[in-house]
Amino acid sequence: MKLDILAIGVHPDDVELGCSGTLMKQMDLGYKVGIIDLTKGELGTRGSAEIRLQEVATSTKIMGVHIRENMGFADGFFKDDKEHQIELIKMIRKYQPDVVITNAKFDRHPDHGRAAQLTYNACFLAGLSKIETSLNGEGQKAFRPTALYNYIQALHAEPGFVVDISAQFERKLETIRAYKSQFHHAEANQNEAQTFISTPQFLEFVKARAIHYGLPIGVQYAEAFTVNRTIGVKNLMDLL
Secondary structure, three states: OOOOEEEEEOOOOHHHHHHHHHHHHHHHOOOOEEEEEEEOOOOOOOOOHHHHHHHHHHHHHHHOOOEEEEEEEOOOOOOOOHHHHHHHHHHHHHHOOOEEEEOOOOOOOHHHHHHHHHHHHHHHHOOOOOOOOEEOOEEOOOOOOOEEEEEOOOOOOOOOEEEEOOOOHHHHHHHHHOOOOOOOOOOOOOOOOOOOOOOHHHHHHHHHHHHHHHHHHOOOOEEEEEEOOOOOOOOHHHOO
8 A cells, every 4th residue: 555644653652642633634635644653662661562552553543544553673772773774664665655754853762863763764775776675575666755754752843844733633632542551541550650741741731732833823733843854835825
């Protein structure tokens, strides 16, 4: 299946927090969208890898993305090296997305920046025909996405552009709340240790940030992205 947009997150729930509103908006417009999680989040303080996979299934159903895969890389210890790049190149060539969206380039969690660099390198290398890959016994053709964007995570970054997600924001919150083991929830195990994302204040932060990004463009809620190249427009009337 060729995808229009492929979102990549190093941990399950990264995509939900960073860009699920945008993904749902694009699907509402008729685009094909998929997600790849690089790890199972097995080093997370709360819950377990098995629980996270169940939560992923719930969230994925809410979003309605066309595909979602997990690379099974080692949480906390994967590297931006040839081995990992080749595996991600295979996925890029498999789905041939026009747009890739991935983790923040620099963030509180070191996995985020490392995943961003791995994705950047894999997107470029996927376009080199002399790098040969195969999937399920069949050779793959070289393919390079047209654009790569990074969603903003815990740490502030100056956006390159923002996307109005006012109509999708409540569904975005549903996708986040699907991760009951990770975020504040009435059914969560209160005996587990508190983390950066498990407090009620964190969900308030998610909402406040969406309002913050929406205000300058005159909408209720928005998601923000950083860019790797100058953004061009074909029609000035497309701008809010």
